[in-house]
Structures are given as C-alpha cells and as structure tokens.
Amino acid sequence: MSVAVAQAPARKGPQTAARIREAALELFSRLGFERATMAEIAAEAGVSQATLHYHFADKGQLWRAAMLQLRAVISEEERLLEAAADAPPEVQLRMAMRLFLRISWNHPALGRIVALEGMAGGERLDWLDAHLIGPRNRRLAELAQAAIDSGALKPFPAATMIITLQAAGAGVINLAPMMRRSFGLDPSEPAAREAHERLILDALLGGLLQPRTT
Amino acid sequence: MSVAVAQAPARKGPQTAARIREAALELFSRLGFERATMAEIAAEAGVSQATLHYHFADKGQLWRAAMLQLRAVISEEERLLEAAADAPPEVQLRMAMRLFLRISWNHPALGRIVALEGMAGGERLDWLDAHLIGPRNRRLAELAQAAIDSGALKPFPAATMIITLQAAGAGVINLAPMMRRSFGLDPSEPAAREAHERLILDALLGGLLQPRTT
DNA sequence: TCATTTTCTGATTTGAAAGTCAGGAATACT
C-alpha cells in the first residue's frame, strides 16, 4: 500500500482501446480494409465485437485510429531528417531512403497500407495523403528536385523517382508472401535484410546519381 | 444471303463469357477480389448477375478465368525472350525488363493483381504462382544469376533483385492514384511514360551492372 | 456502504453480397 504501487490504477478504457488499435493495424495492413473483419480484430484484441463499437463508432473510424498510430513513426523520421537539413540534398536523400528502409522493416504495416490504398484510390487514400504520407512524399520530392538542381542527381521527374524508390524499397518486404511462394526465400532474415539495404542504397540509388565528372 | 455474311452466327455464349471475363479482370485488378462485387461485374458486362453464375460456377472460378486471359500476354513475352536466348545474360535481362515495362503499361491489371495477391498470400497467390507468374519469376532469377556469374551484374541475391526491379517498374503504374493525389500528376501521359522507361532501364538497371573495368 | 460512471457483453437487427432456381426467350437442328 505504501509507495511502489503502479500509481493510479487509471481508467481501463484507454488501454483496451490501444490493444484494439494495435490488433486493427496488424489486420488491416495484412488483409486490407474489407478482408479484415471486426470479429477477427475483436478476437485478436481479446474483447467482444461490441467493445469495438463502444470505443470506435464504426469500422472506418477504427481504421483511421489504427493509422494514427503510425504518425509517431513518421514524425520521428521527419525529426531526424530535419536535423540534417544542412547537408547537401543528395546526402539528405540517401539518409531519407535509409530511414525509409528502416521503417519499412520495423513497421511493415505502413508500406502495405500505402501499397493497398495507393493502388485503390478512394477516400481512404485521401485521408492517408492528408494525415500521413502526403507531406512526406512532397518533402522527399523537393529534396530530389534540389539534388537535381545541384547537379548531383540525374534529371528524371522528381515525383517519379521518389515513388519508384519507395516501391523498390518496400517491394521485397511487402511481397514477402510471393518471395516465399516463388523462391522459397524468407526476406526477413537478417542477412537478406542487409543485402537488400545495400541493393537499394548503393546500387539503385547509385544509378540515379550523376557520374562524377571531376 | 449470298456470300459476304459473317459466316456462322456461332453460339452466343462464348462471346458473353468473354465480355464477363474482361469486366471481371478490370474490376478484380482495380479493386481486389473482395471489393469487386458480382453485381458490379455483371453491370459492367451488361448482363444480369445470374448470367455470371450460368457461365462461371462461383466468384473464385470467375476470378481464375479472368486471370487466364493474361496467359497470352505472358506467353508472348516468353516467346520473345526465347528468341534472344543466345545474347549475353545481361542483355537478355535488359530486354526482359523492357518487355516487363511494356506489359505493365499495356496491361496494368497484371501488375496490380500481382501486387495485391503477392502481399496477401493465400490460395489465390498459390494459383497465380502455379499458373501465371511462378515460372516467369524463376526464369528471370536464373537470368540474373547467370549475369552475376558472368561478372556483368553486381552480386546481390538474384531473387531479391528480380522482385525489386519488378516492384520498381510497376510502382509508378500501380500507384497512379497516389501519384495523382500526392503530386497531381498523371503517370500515364506518354512523356511520363518515356521518362519512366529510361529511369528503370538506364538508371536503376545501370546501377546494378558492374562498372566496366576495361 | 451506496450511488454513479465507465467499461464491457450477449443477443439481436440490418444490410449487402453470393449463390440458387424455375422458367422464359433465343437459337439451332430436323
């Protein structure tokens, strides 16, 4: 009773809501919005289906709440890039891609969600663009454009380069089930991950850089 | 009555079935298996929903029938590659990627389907691997391995390279809705398409080649 | 303790999409 008790039992609701959001993010990203059912999410979170509706008005709102968990990840990335704002743009771009890969590995949900909704279009993509990925995409494209203007990067359309780099970087991770089926390989092994990082950062990004003229 | 009549009115069924398959491919690839409804496909094909069930037992079989339309595309690609079997592997690989891009532009359904099912896994991916993309994937990986062995390509894992190249090549096309939303760009414009082709074939593929030591 | 609020659930309703079926219309066959 005296001192070391986890002070304040606190309301239990928020904690349950958090568990639900986590389960929802996992299932939405693995299966997409339609295939993921409220019943499955409830089961995964260890609550009844009605509890989902107690904490979140409907499936759409649960989806958005689940996505908002990724905001922290994006913000952290932004913060780290901000700190390197003085470096030459091509150095910043390489750093951005390294961060992108790190996020793709540690939070594969984000890449899968973007791929799913980015293909389908519609209101969920609009929401993602406004709240999660739009500013980031445009910031990266500006970076690429700056690198082009400084002569460090080959002059391809900046937006196309950024989207292509992201698709290439997330491809092996998103398509892990296909890698398994077609090649019997598990791309999440540490060795595979390291080779992948060099492939993207050195080989592919290297191909975009202007050859040194010095 | 005499001569020039379109000989043999022919059975009408196959033609209707073909229209249904086309509508199904379009909708399945744009929306995924679950979001595409039988009612929508029927409307798109201009027939009643019951007609779908007359020609195809259930939704799964319609999906497979729709996919089989892409077999001709894959076979043609294979034929063209076969004809260049004598060229050095890195030349064949570049040609394969050029063909891949051409298919991605002309039949965007294929890339979207592969992305959707390749992420989700499950029985539809198994089917695709067995009937459509597995042999092609493995053939391309062998090509990449040969190019590595001959010293023309940097020694990254062949399967990873192939999947990454495909993801990069199809990325801008698959993610056209996101390009529109985040950048206001339409990647299907001819100019964009040409820049995209050079980006993939020259810059990215170039980054994978060993620098000339001669 | 007792009242009040928060949190949760089982049972039920609603809605939407897949799938079935009996029969009508069109086509082909003799």
Added chain:
DNA sequence: AGTATTCCTGACTTTCAAATCAGAAAATGA
C-alpha cells in the same frame, strides 16, 4: 413447323459481417 438446346433473367434464399441495444459487471467517488 416443331423440337431440343443453349442462353439468359427476375425473384428468391442463404450467408456473413457491420452495427445496435438493453443491461450486466467493474471501477470510482461520496
């Protein structure tokens, strides 16, 4: 023409998942 076959449809049943609701259980505060 008459018959058989193929093709198609409207109306219906079934299934499944989202959403609602009345009230129980748990936590909180006096």
